[in-house]
Amino acid sequence: MYEGVVQDLIDELGKLPGIGPKSAQRIAFHLLGVDADQVRRLAEVLLQVKERVRFCTVCGNVAEADRCRICTDPRRDASVLCVVEEPKDVIAIERTREFHGRYHVLGGAISPIDGIGPEDLRIRELLQRLADGAVKELIIATDPNLEGEATATYLARIVAPLGVRVTRLASGLPVGGDLEYADEVTLGRALEGRRALDV
Amino acid sequence: MYLEELRLADFRSYGSLSLNLTPGVTVFVGANGQGKTNIVEAVGYLATLRSHRTAVESPLIREGASRARIRGVVVDDGRTTSVDVDIIPGQANNAWINGVRVRRVREILGICKAVVFSPEDLKLVRGDPASRREYLDDLLVSLRPRYAAIRSEYERTVHQRNAYLKETLKRPHRLDPSHLDVWDQQLCRAAEALLKARLSLTSSLAPLVEQAYAAVAGHHSVVRLEYRSSVPEALTTQEPEAAYLAAIHRLREAELARGITLVGPHRDDLDIFLDDRPARMYASHGEAWSLALALRLAAYEMFRRDGTRPILVLDDVLAELDSGRRQALTETIDEAEQVLLTTAVDEDLPKATRFLVRAGEVRRVD
């Protein structure tokens, strides 16, 4: 244990995803070593991100306004909606340039081990978006792993009564992986060859 | 195949150990507790990503260290491949093939193939069902690395489903039938895949175990392996998934009341019958030993039929065997490309390379 504020910093850093106690310690001592300006810049960016960046009230993607750029772009096809787990997946799919519809970001996947159930995801918002019948196809692009599949199955079930066509990205994506790691070509192909999901 | 090099860092008692190995028989001689078993345990870990001595990984890490590293350089049919694995308790482990980090540790399965004989093998006959399930699954995964995905997906599904059942046990009013349905469906699909793999392995193994038993025991006995399912209907249908689903619906109340998954291959067993009597209860000490050896020899033979000669690891078993049972092993010892053997009392093995293991120091003796 270190004294006071140093330990506080280590504790806070240790709460970040992917940072264990050892890395937290290393980062803390790195910050102690660099000049004050650099630390001030980091602190400012952190605050700005929190103040300026919000989540789009429609799709849940990161946005600098009430609605994100994709939701406000009239050229995007409003009849196709692609459901993803995280904002980073939007970026991965945008990179393929194969998709011209809009997105819905769930904010994760169902995982009881981590205490995440359907009620913790933006599913209610999704159902609201589907209510007016403007969306004809729902592409479920959750990660090709156990939790992503469970989430896809869950969505297909609860969306079924609405009569929207539900499709899932074609296989060919590395099973057990994360969407964001798939290369553009693979992801583009998976998007093209999507299949209807049985309930 | 054989290991040409084995390096350990912060593994068990070893801060750092580097061994150059050769084909043929290598003997590690040392009194108990001097660290000889740790060496072959590491070889078994490279082969199965599990220790044959412990189910939890923290004992594998040297005291005071945060991770252990095992490195093996494997030569198979003239091709050299290096594998490294970092064991980090409480975190996902890391692994490298030829120095390139792999996305999933299980990608290294199949590079180093080994069959490990150890005193713990008696558990295969006398122990609880978990030991026998592990025997089947470990063998399955080493023979066909793609089963590692099936096994881990099944285990994770049970884990997820149990977490959800426990959650609803605490807050019954929050039970969401659609959510539970999803896990039911995932569970039954994964259960079918694992069950089919285990059944097919069991039927290939059965005649080999009977043969090996005759060789080990020196007389013929009827040895029967019978896969026992927690859902017997799953064994007689073409569609086990549907049988599992029906069983889940039948046991819904019980599962909700206890907060655990009661249906699936994680509750199955491999029953072993010796002359039509359950070996677990009726086998004598000698018969149990012979059966355990026969199970391992049959595993070795499975690899042979698959076209590979795995590394044969004999951890402290030679001294336990009478001359008849030893004889049965000799043939396999002669046949294997590499045999790694630990013993407290030096064995009379001609042409063997010897290492003396004392207080964590390993010294080659000529």
Ligand SMILES: [Zn+2]
């Ligand atoms: Zn938006």
